[in-house]
Amino acid sequence: MTPYDKLIFELSKTGRVGYQLDKPLETSFNLADELPINLKRQAQANLPEVSELDVVRHYSNVSRKNHGVETGFYPLGSCTMKYNPKINEEMASLDGFKHIHPLQPEQSTQGSLELYYQTQEMLSEITGMAAFSMNSFAGAQGELAGLMIIKAYHEHQGNTHKTKIIVPDSAHGTNPASAAVCGFDIIEVKSNPDGTVNLKALKEVLSDEVAGIMLTNPNTLGIFEKDILKISKLIHGVGGLLYYDGANLNALLGVARPGDMGFDIIHLNLHKTFSTPHGGGGPGSGPVGVVKKLKDYLPYPAVNQKRGKYVFEKPKHTIGRISGYYGNFSVVLKAYSFIRSLGKENLEQVGRLSVLNANYIKASLQDDYHLPIKKHCMHEVVFDGLKDKSSGVTTLDVAKRMLDFGIHPPTIYFPLVFHQALMIEPVENESKETLDEFIGILKQIAKEAKETPELVKNAPYHTVVRRLDEVKAARNPIVKYKDIV
Amino acid sequence: MFKYFPHTEKDIKDMLEVTKVDSIDALFNGLPTKLGYRYDYNLPRSMSENALRSHFKQLEKKNQPLITFRGGGIYDHYIPSAISEIVRREEFLTSYTPYQPEIAQGTLQYIFEFQSMICELTGMDVSNASMYDGATASAEAMFMATAITKRKKILISEALFDGVKEVIKTYAKYRQIEVIEVPSKEGHLALDLSHLEDIAGLIVQLPNKYGLIEDFSLIAQKIKENKGLMIINSDLQVHSLIKSPREMGADISIGHLQSLGMPMFFGGAHAGFLATTKEHIRKMPGRICGLTNDIDGKRGFVLTLQAREQHIRREKANSNICSNQSLMALWATIYLSLMGKQGLKEVNEQCYKNSHYLEEQLLKLESFKRVYQGFYIKEFVIETTLDRNKLETYLIKKGFLSGIMLEEKQLIFSVTERRTKEEIDQFVCEIARFEHDTLR
Numbered sequence: 043m044t045p046y047d048k049l050i051f052e053l054s055k056t057g058r059v060g061y062q063l064d065k066p067l068e069t070s071f072n073l074a075d076e077l078p079i080n081l082k083r084q085a086q087a088n089l090p091e092v093s094e095l096d097v098v099r100h101y102s103n104v105s106r107k108n109h110g111v112e113t114g115f116y117p118l119g120s121c122t123m124k125y126n127p128k129i130n131e132e133m134a135s136l137d138g139f140k141h142i143h144p145l146q147p148e149q150s151t152q153g154s155l156e157l158y159y160q161t162q163e164m165l166s167e168i169t170g171m172a173a174f175s176m177n178s179f180a181g182a183q184g185e186l187a188g189l190m191i192i193k194a195y196h197e198h199q200g201n202t203h204k205t206k207i208i209v210p211d212s213a214h215g216t217n218p219a220s221a222a223v224c225g226f227d228i229i230e231v232k233s234n235p236d237g238t239v240n241l242k243a244l245k246e247v248l249s250d251e252v253a254g255i256m257l258t259n260p261n262t263l264g265i266f267e268k269d270i271l272k273i274s275k276l277i278h279g280v281g282g283l284l285y286y287d288g289a290n291l292n293a294l295l296g297v298a299r300p301g302d303m304g305f306d307i308i309h310l311n312l313h314k315t316f317s318t319p320h321g322g323g324g325p326g327s328g329p330v331g332v333v334k335k336l337k338d339y340l341p342y343p344a345v346n347q348k349r350g351k352y353v354f355e356k357p358k359h360t361i362g363r364i365s366g367y368y369g370n371f372s373v374v375l376k377a378y379s380f381i382r383s384l385g386k387e388n389l390e391q392v393g394r395l396s397v398l399n400a401n402y403i404k405a406s407l408q409d410d411y412h413l414p415i416k417k418h419c420m421h422e423v424v425f426d427g428l429k430d431k432s433s434g435v436t437t438l439d440v441a442k443r444m445l446d447f448g449i450h451p452p453t454i455y456f457p458l459v460f461h462q463a464l465m466i467e468p469v470e471n472e473s474k475e476t477l478d479e480f481i482g483i484l485k486q487i488a489k490e491a492k493e494t495p496e497l498v499k500n501a502p503y504h505t506v507v508r509r510l511d512e513v514k515a516a517r518n519p520i521v522k523y524k525d526i527v
Numbered sequence: 528m529f530k531y532f533p534h535t536e537k538d539i540k541d542m543l544e545v546t547k548v549d550s551i552d553a554l555f556n557g558l559p560t561k562l563g564y565r566y567d568y569n570l571p572r573s574m575s576e577n578a579l580r581s582h583f584k585q586l587e588k589k590n591q592p593l594i595t596f597r598g599g600g601i602y603d604h605y606i607p608s609a610i611s612e613i614v615r616r617e618e619f620l621t622s623y624t625p626y627q628p629e630i631a632q633g634t635l636q637y638i639f640e641f642q643s644m645i646c647e648l649t650g651m652d653v654s655n656a657s658m659y660d661g662a663t664a665s666a667e668a669m670f671m672a673t674a675i676t677k678r679k680k681i682l683i684s685e686a687l688f689d690g691v692k693e694v695i696k697t698y699a700k701y702r703q704i705e706v707i708e709v710p711s712k713e714g715h716l717a718l719d720l721s722h723l724e725d726i727a728g729l730i731v732q733l734p735n736k737y738g739l740i741e742d743f744s745l746i747a748q749k750i751k752e753n754k755g756l757m758i759i760n761s762d763l764q765v766h767s768l769i770k771s772p773r774e775m776g777a778d779i780s781i782g783h784l785q786s787l788g789m790p791m792f793f794g795g796a797h798a799g800f801l802a803t804t805k806e807h808i809r810k811m812p813g814r815i816c817g818l819t820n821d822i823d824g825k826r827g828f829v830l831t832l833q834a835r836e837q838h839i840r841r842e843k844a845n846s847n848i849c850s851n852q853s854l855m856a857l858w859a860t861i862y863l864s865l866m867g868k869q870g871l872k873e874v875n876e877q878c879y880k881n882s883h884y885l886e887e888q889l890l891k892l893e894s895f896k897r898v899y900q901g902f903y904i905k906e907f908v909i910e911t912t913l914d915r916n917k918l919e920t921y922l923i924k925k926g927f928l929s930g931i932m933l934e935e936k937q938l939i940f941s942v943t944e945r946r947t948k949e950e951i952d953q954f955v956c957e958i959a960r961f962e963h964d965t966l967r
Contacts, residue, residue, distance in 0.1 A: 047825075047826060049636070049639070049640060049643075050640050050860075050864050051640070051643065054867075058867070059867060059869055059870060060607070060609075060864065060865035060866070060867060060870075061605075061607055061865050061866050061867075061870045063605060063870075063873055063874065063877060063944055064877075064944070064947065066873075066876065066877050066880055067877070067880045067881055067884055067948050069880050069883070069884050069887075071879060071880045071883040071884065071887075072876075072879075072880075073768065073875060073876045073879035073880075073904065074876065076879075076902075077768060077769075077902070078742075078902055080742045080744075081740060081741075081742055081769050081770055081902065082768070082769075082770065083766065083767070083768055083769055083770050083771060083774065084770065084771075084774055085650065085771070085774070086868070087647040087648045087766065087767060087771070087868070087871075088647050088868075089644060089647060089648075089863055089864075089866070089867050089868045089871070090863075090864050090867055090868075091867045091868055091869070092864055092865075092867065094607075094609055094865065097609060097613075097861060097864045097865050098609050098612070098613060100864075101613045101616075101637070101857075101861060102613070102616070104632075104633045104636050104637060105613070105616045105618040105619050105633050106618060106633065107618075107630075107631075107632035107633040107636065108618035108619065108622045108630065108631055108632070108633030108634055109618070109622060109627075109630040109631065110617045110618045110619070110620065110621035110622040111617070111621035111622075112617035112618075112621050113617070113618060113621075116623070118623060121623055123621075123623060125531055126620065126621050127531065129576050129579060129580075131615065131620075132580075133579070133580075133583045135611070136583060136584075136587050137587075137592065138587030138588070138590045138592060139587060139590065139792065139793065140790040140791075140792055141592055141603070141790060141791055141792075142590050142592070142791060142792070142793045143593070143595050143597050143601055143603070143791050143793075143928060144601055144791065144793050144794030144795075145597055145599050145601065145931060146591075146593065146597075146928055147919065147920075147923065149591075149923070150590065150591035150593060150923055150928075151590055151591075151793065152589040152590065153586040153587055153588065153589035153590035154590055154793045156586060156589060157586055164570060167568055167569055167570055168568060168570070179659035179660065179663070179795070179796075179852070180659065180848075180849065180850045181849065181850075182837070182847045182848055182849040182850065183659065183663070183847075183848075185847065186847055189701075190697070190701055193701060214838075215836075215837040215838040215839070215840075215841045215844070215849075216837050216838075216847055216849050218837075218841040218842035219837035219840070219841055219842055219844040219846070219847035220847040221842065222842040222843070222844070222847070223670075223698075223701075223702070223846065223847045224701045224702075225701045225702050225703065228842050265557075266555075266557045266558055268557050268558070268559065270559065271559050271561065271562075296565065296566055296568070297555060297558070297564055297565065297566060298558060298562040298563065298564070298566055299566055302562060303562065319620045319621055319854070320621065320622065320623040320624070321619070321620055321622075321852075321853050321854030321855075322619055322622050322623065322624070322625065322631075322633075322634035322853035322854060322857070323623065323624040323625070323634070323656070323814065323850045323851050323853035324657075324659075324796075324798075324850040324851050324852040324853045324854065324855070325659075325795070325796035325798070325852045325853075325854060325855055326850055341697075342693075361697060362693060362694075362696060362697030362700065363662075363690060363693035363694050363697055364663070364694060364697055364698075365659065365660060365662060365663065365690075365694065365794075365795070366600060366660045366661055366662035366663075366688070366690040366691060366694060366783065366794065367601070367660075367690060367793070367794025367795060368793065368794050368795065369794075369795055370795040370796035371792055371793040371794055371795050371796070372790075372792045372793075372795065372796045373795075373796055379579065379583070381570070382571065382574050382579055382582065383573065383574055383576075383579055384529070384531070384573055385570065385571055385572040385573030385574060386568045386569075386570040386571065386572055386573070387572060387573055388529045388531075388532070388573050389568060389570065390565070390566070390567075390568060391529070391532060394551045394554075395532055395534055395551075397551070397554050397555070398534075398539065398542055398543070398546070398551050398554065399542075401546045401548075401554055402542040402545055402546055404546075405545050405546045405547065406545060417557060418548075418553075418554045418555075418556070418557060441627070442629070445627065445629050445630055450627065450630065451627055453626075456838075470531070470532055471531050471532065471533065472533070473533035473534070473538070474533075474534070474538040474541065474542060502629055505629040505630055506629070506632055507628070507629055507632060507821040507825050507826075507827035508629065508821040508822050508823055508825070509629070509821060509822050510628050510629070510819050510820070510821050510827045510828075510829050511819045511820055511821070511822070512819065512829050512831070514819050514820070515817040515818070515819035515829050515831040516817070516831050516832055516833075516834075519653070519808065519815070519817050519831055519832060520817055520818040520819075521639075521642055521646075521653045521654070521808075521815060521816065521817050521818075521831075522639070522642050522643040522646045522647075522652075522653070522654070523639075523640070523643035524643065524646060524647070525818075526818065
């Protein structure tokens with residue numbers, strides 16, 4: 043069967059509709075007659091005209107061109123592609139949450155506010171923070187809010203000279219980008235070969251101007267920052283603050299808490315650690331947590347509990363508003379459902395099982411793929427391409443070949459510390475059978491790379507499209523239907 | 528074990544053997560001893576599905592669903608049932624950023640369709656794959672304007688929604704951008720045209736926070752003469768009939784997309800959009816999807832112009848934004864497909880009838896007075912001598928959410944196509960009863 047290849051616009055036929063409204067009110071008010079001429083639209087918007095079945099069938103067919111967590115294994119490193127439990131979706135479809143206007147008076151939204159507040163409290167317990175704000179829409183925005191808090195705090199202390207943020211060279215790209223958006227100067231420090239912070243290099247850049255450091259722990263190579271307590275002492279010693287990028291928190295669920303390591307500010311990704319769907323790139327949620335002394339700097343509006351009622355508050359030194367309303371409530375709701383489902387006893391297993399899975403893959407593939415770091419990894423393992431690179435088969439080729447076997451490739455070419463990085467994150471939901479199948483496929487590809495390298499270099503063969511011309515797309519951007527008609 | 532964990536005891540034993548360690552705990556021996564390797568959370572215990580359902584029912588009951596006459600950026604529009612059914616398909620719901628385009632053509636294609644529809648409605652050349660919301664899209668537009676013009680002052684209309692204004696100010700503060708509010712007169716923008724030479728841009732809203740729709744064409748011209756950027760934040764729903772942002776002279780068109788059939792959901796998840804002219808494409812924040820072909824010449828889609836983004840440019844990126852609100856962009860795309868050319872117009876026509884009917888009925892009451900003369904579609908300001916707080920509480924008891932309180936004595940009501948004549952009449956009847964009881 044030829045794969046479906048139509049755009050919704052290509053189904054359009056003048057006069058078709060896919061909706062039905064109530065009968066209009068019988069009044070003399072008539073928009074068409076009363077619309078001032080200077081406000082009238084000139085060129086018609088060319089939206090498709092299609093029936094309801096046209097739309098449903100079209101998007102069903104389009105969806106089949108995607109690989110999701112329920113389609114197959116999705117070991118995308120640093121992304122924590124968990125199973126998104128069905129019960130969470132069911133809870134998020136309850137009318138009593140869905141149809142609540144954000145500007146309803148607090149007395150009529152106590153259920154939503156309670157859910158917000160209780161999630162904040164549980165996240166505080168899980169991370170060892172004093173308070174959380176759920177207002178940020180995604181991890182990157184959580185970072186930005188966290189950095190604003192750092193800046194506001196230092197300024198409020200009269201320390202306006204604290205303008206520098208330390209970022210290890212192994213950090214996610216959002217870290218330096220967020221620091222720049224927040225108006226900080228960035229000091230990049232070299233990492234040890236295993237991506238951990240090089241204490242000597244760190245000491246060299248320490249000064250009174252340091253506002254803070256941004257760390258991911260476990261780091262982007264899946265290695266626990268063993269010197270974290272020393273680092274925290276050093277940074278606090280110059281009056282700086284420690285920022286925790288929660289991208290890799292999954293490894294530590296039930297193991298250890300960032301707050302106990304000395305971190306002052308943290309952002310989480312509910313779409314990673316707390317099972318809310320990634321949705322093809324959002325909506326996510328990036329709550330920000332802080333220690334007690336930073337509580338008054340959290341974004342506005344904050345949700346609090348007072349005399350048995352839940353209320354919105356404006357923290358005394360708030361960095362201000364970062365979202366039009368209160369962030370992605372529907373996402374928070376799903377995360378709340380997840381935490382309550384798992385409860386204490388199961389949350390405490392998450393880190394252990396995900397770390398076991400990663401180390402199992404690590405041990406099973408080290409004969410075929412180059413493993414630069416031998417020690418135990420946390421929730422993800424990073425290989426540096428094939429062990430035998432003589433055939434010229436690259437990490438990209440390996441990833442593309444994996445597509446033919448129906449699995450989503452790991453994250454590739456990140457972290458930048460290695461040239462051929464393959465970053466594999468097998469979450470706690472994945473069974474030994476799934477991992478064994480994956481290991482088998484990777485071994486087979488390694489074998490193919492040796493025996494029939496061209497086969498791997500030209501992959502994939504069985505996907506709806508094959509390798510796409512990205513250079514052409516960037517050189518002459520075609521970004522809308524109108525550009526091709 | 529637990530339903531989301533497949534590990535049997537035997538699995539764990541076998542896996543540990545391959546891993547060459549005695550216990551899972553041993554995998555954590557790299558952690559400082561002070562931190563240990565087990566943390567005992569003080570959290571409630573696991574809940575079964577049944578227990579969870581009852582728990583959520585309890586929480587749900589603490590919310591009061593109301594028949595809403597409130598807007599302020601979030602509107603109770605009709606939601607076609609096909610949307611949530613499609614959006615919930617696992618291939619859309621459980622996938623991630625389309626970094627492996629061969630197995631993410633589904634996501635990439637709807638983003639392309641989304642961009643196409645945003646461009647149709649706004650008249651702009653290029654749209655990104657969506658933003659977090661309308662407020663952050665406004666802040667990102669401000670960053671674009673300051674980066675393009677290399678100026679550090681931005682004008683914003685006083686008549687932006689409060690949330691939007693506050694987000695712009697938060698983002699500006701940390702970048703040392705000066706934000707100047709332009710006042711309104713009679714509900715319309717009152718801009719002094721004589722001092723625009725060092726302005727990076729002007730951000731206005733359509734309809735503005737008073738519900739009024741005004742033509743910004745002349746102002747846009749003045750801004751451009753001074754080499755600033757015209758930025759229009761609008762409710763796309765109205766542009767099926769109203770001049771497109773491009774037709775009004777926008778360089779950047781932004782807005783919140785909730786009015787395109789998204790549930791109000793206590794303010795999120797929704798999405799925002801950001802579109803601009805070809806000239807500024809490389810200064811845009813966020814993801815952009817482009818059409819290309821594969822090695823067999825077959826049509827396909829990829830994320831393009833990624834050299835603008837944080838994962839390549841790090842601290843030199845246009846923005847720190849990493850994700851979009853992809854699934855909500857899909858939501859908007861399906862809504863626009865179902866409603867099509869005709870549906871959006873009909874929605875506006877019905878909003879117009881309903882809101883003007885409510886205004887007419889309220890003006891018949893003793894304590895209500897018209898405030899502005901301008902043109903509006905679904906939201907209007909009215910003045911009342913009644914105690915607005917008491918009125919609000921009274922109406923909540925009766926199951927209604929009344930208008931937002933603006934300045935002294937003013938209320939702004941929003942009436943969408945979802946409100947029936949019976950609901951509007953009942954609403955007015957309750958207000959009349961309250962008025963009667965108060966004035967007596």
